Amino acid sequence: MLDLQEKVSTVKGVGPKKEQRLLKLNIETLEDLLYHFPRDYEDRRETKKVRDLEDGEKTTLELQVHPLKKRRAFGRGPSLLQLVGQDDTGRIVISFFNQPYLGQIISAGTKLRIYGEVKRGPRGLETTNPDFILLDEKQKNHWQEIVPLYPLTKDIRHKELVKLINNLLESLKAEQENEIFENLPEDLINANKLCQRLMALEHIHFPKNAKGLKVAKYRLVYEEFFFLMITLNFKKTKVREQQGIPLQGNREVKAFLQSLPFEATKAQKTVIQEVVQDLKGSVPMSRLVQGDVGSGKTVVAMAALVVAVAGKTQGAMMAPTEILAKQHYETLSGFLNPLGISVGLLTGSLTPKNKKLMQQKVREGKIDVVVGTHAVIGDKVDFHNLSLVITDEQHRFGVRQRKTLSNKGNNPHVLVMSATPIPRTLAYILYGDLEVSVIDQMPKGRKPIETKTCPMEQRDRVYEQLKKELDKGRQAYVVCPLIDESETLDLNAAIDLQQQLSKNILKDYKIGLLHGKMSYIDKEQVMKKFTEGEIQVLVSTTVVEVGVDVPNTTVMVIENAERFGLAQLHQLRGRIGRGEHQSYCYLLHQQVKDHTRKRLEIMEKTNNGFLISEKDLEIRGPGELFGLRQHGIYNLKIANFFRHQKILKKVQQDVKALLHQDPKLQQEKNQKLRRIIDQKLLRYRD
Numbered sequence: 001m002l003d004l005q006e007k008v009s010t011v012k013g014v015g016p017k018k019e020q021r022l023l024k025l026n027i028e029t030l031e032d033l034l035y036h037f038p039r040d041y042e043d044r045r046e047t048k049k050v051r052d053l054e055d056g057e058k059t060t061l062e063l064q065v066h067p068l069k070k071r072r073a074f075g076r077g078p079s080l081l082q083l084v085g086q087d088d089t090g091r092i093v094i095s096f097f098n099q100p101y102l103g104q105i106i107s108a109g110t111k112l113r114i115y116g117e118v119k120r121g122p123r124g125l126e127t128t129n130p131d132f133i134l135l136d137e138k139q140k141n142h143w144q145e146i147v148p149l150y151p152l153t154k155d156i157r158h159k160e161l162v163k164l165i166n167n168l169l170e171s172l173k174a175e176q177e178n179e180i181f182e183n184l185p186e187d188l189i190n191a192n193k194l195c196q197r198l199m200a201l202e203h204i205h206f207p208k209n210a211k212g213l214k215v216a217k218y219r220l221v222y223e224e225f226f227f228l229m230i231t232l233n234f235k236k237t238k239v240r241e242q243q244g245i246p247l248q249g250n251r252e253v254k255a256f257l258q259s260l261p262f263e264a265t266k267a268q269k270t271v272i273q274e275v276v277q278d279l280k281g282s283v284p285m286s287r288l289v290q291g292d293v294g295s296g297k298t299v300v301a302m303a304a305l306v307v308a309v310a311g312k313t314q315g316a317m318m319a320p321t322e323i324l325a326k327q328h329y330e331t332l333s334g335f336l337n338p339l340g341i342s343v344g345l346l347t348g349s350l351t352p353k354n355k356k357l358m359q360q361k362v363r364e365g366k367i368d369v370v371v372g373t374h375a376v377i378g379d380k381v382d383f384h385n386l387s388l389v390i391t392d393e394q395h396r397f398g399v400r401q402r403k404t405l406s407n408k409g410n411n412p413h414v415l416v417m418s419a420t421p422i423p424r425t426l427a428y429i430l431y432g433d434l435e436v437s438v439i440d441q442m443p444k445g446r447k448p449i450e451t452k453t454c455p456m457e458q459r460d461r462v463y464e465q466l467k468k469e470l471d472k473g474r475q476a477y478v479v480c481p482l483i484d485e486s487e488t489l490d491l492n493a494a495i496d497l498q499q500q501l502s503k504n505i506l507k508d509y510k511i512g513l514l515h516g517k518m519s520y521i522d523k524e525q526v527m528k529k530f531t532e533g534e535i536q537v538l539v540s541t542t543v544v545e546v547g548v549d550v551p552n553t554t555v556m557v558i559e560n561a562e563r564f565g566l567a568q569l570h571q572l573r574g575r576i577g578r579g580e581h582q583s584y585c586y587l588l589h590q591q592v593k594d595h596t597r598k599r600l601e602i603m604e605k606t607n608n609g610f611l612i613s614e615k616d617l618e619i620r621g622p623g624e625l626f627g628l629r630q631h632g633i634y635n636l637k638i639a640n641f642f643r644h645q646k647i648l649k650k651v652q653q654d655v656k657a658l659l660h661q662d663p664k665l666q667q668e669k670n671q672k673l674r675r676i677i678d679q680k681l682l683r684y685r686d
């Protein structure tokens with residue numbers, strides 16, 4: 001039987017160059033090729049009459065060919081074959097470029113079925129290079145009524161991909177070993193009335209009808225959720241089998257909380273209690289702490305670090321940017337140094353001499369807590385006795401990066417923090433290998449941020465409101481429009497916006513610029529000036545989303561807000577409202593459709609990040625919202641957490657029942673399933 005883990009290069013017609021092109025589509029193995037599902041389908045079942053055609057529509061026609069109208073070649077340029085097709089209601093001109101051999105196949109009187117885009121030109125209706133078959137007995141069965149449309153890359157043509165997938169499916173069918181090819185337990189297939197795997201794959205790629213497509217989708221959605229859930233359960237089981245370092249620190253945590261210049265919220269105390277309880281165990285803690293921007297996750301992290309140091313061990317905290325790492329370093333130093341806990345900073349911008357000195361102190365155990373960026377997981381960084389690993393804004397790190405940090409210790413306790421609120425039910429799925437804690441309460445005294453969506457026509461009025469706040473001694477952020485994934489374009493937009501504001505609306509105020517391509521030193525200088533009030537308005541790209549905390553800032557203007565997702569708008573908004581004064585967020589937008597305006601208006605109605613994340617999840621899906629594209633095992637190809645909740649719940653019940661009967665899948669009937677899971681864990685090891 002074909003081994004689906006073999007390289008795609010084993011397929012006939014895939015040489016080294018094509019293999020590299022397929023890799024751009026994340027197609028590496030035969031299984032990847034089979035599971036490269038269509039993004040959509042063209043329905044070619046309905047045949048229209050010429051008289052009913054509309055300009056620009058794609059449709060199917062059955063025509064009889066009249067004598068060739070034109071047939072010529074343009075020197076060395078493309079050849080052209082033009083003919084006229086007719087039904088009982090009218091005529092249409094059909095043009096074929098670079099297919100001169102068709103003149104030998106199609107002649108006057110030939111009957112064709114074609115599918116293509118119809119245009120109305122100077123000679124009437126016409127279509128160019130349509131798909132077609134001859135309407136004879138040999139060709140009739142070759143017409144595909146529902147045609148798959150695949151995600152493609154520049155160097156892979158649609159027909160090429162269709163041929164590869166079809167050839168692979170034909171090879172699998174020829175083996176006639178469906179029961180061996182099956183990857184789900186037979187009792188689950190029967191109980192859930194699922195079709196066989198091979199049938200599902202055949203119908204998802206080349207459906208014969210709408211019913212077959214629906215049956216195939218149901219089977220494949222169930223399958224995808226099943227392997228996600230059962231693999232996550234195995235990951236959690238593996239964590240529970242490890243031996244960590246039990247840590248005691250109730251007295252020290254109590255002293256830490258009493259030393260704070262404010263009282264921790266009830267939610268913070270609850271989560272701290274959960275973390276402290278985890279740290280006491282011999283099984284390494286594996287916990288996600290999520291909470292809205294400004295809810296006080298750092299206090300929880302510090303409490304955990306206090307416990308680690310009380311146990312004569314070290315803790316490490318990794319942040320995604322140098323600005324955020326430096327901010328954490330200053331915060332932790334301010335609160336932990338008075339308790340006798342030493343804190344060190346390790347970032348890429350340190351001089352070689354200072355970096356080497358810090359690495360030495362960490363190695364010798366002279367630093368209790370290390371705060372840093374990716375530099376913390378560098379090859380030359382060794383810890384004396386690392387027992388606790390914390391990652392902040394965890395969705396910005398790849399799974400393997402977090403694992404690399406964990407490998408610096410001997411099964412250390414792991415705490416991950418996220419300011420991107422995720423609905424609790426979804427969090428248990430996405431982070432099934434983690435326990436989940438939620439800080440759902442804001443510190444006392446925080447005033448809700450007033451948010452307003454404003455069309456561009458009101459731009460001057462918005463900036464007048466901003467100036468009123470500046471004149472009170474406050475400061476402001478102006479976030480430049482998000483262009484696309486190009487940092488260069490976003491950078492240019494920020495520079496243009498800063499110059500425009502400096503010359504016009506805000507010419508009487510001091511304006512700074514912050515963007516992702518600045519060096520760490522330049523960013524530091526700008527932030528220092530902004531923090532000290534020397535800069536009144538900071539124009540920024542989305543780099544301001546994380547790590548900038550200036551309580552005197554009470555206004556944020558986001559230009560072209562319609563280009564941002566709700567979760568990102570909420571993250572940006574969280575940079576203000578951190579002081580005692582009332583704060584205002586203005587979402588400037590271009591003319592937008594009703595559904596886009598209503599989406600933005602959600603920001604006006606609530607400051608609750610969990611409600612906002614649910615809406616964002618509904619609109620954009622989990623892949624974009626939580627950065628899951630970097631988590632190989634979570635890259636769902638066909639299942640959708642929002643649309644397929646009923647199937648997901650059924651899968652959860654089935655997985656729970658299966659593992660209750662056979663927790664380690666050791667029974668003979670589950671041996672194959674266990675091998676598949678081990679294979680998946682190996683491929684996506686983290």
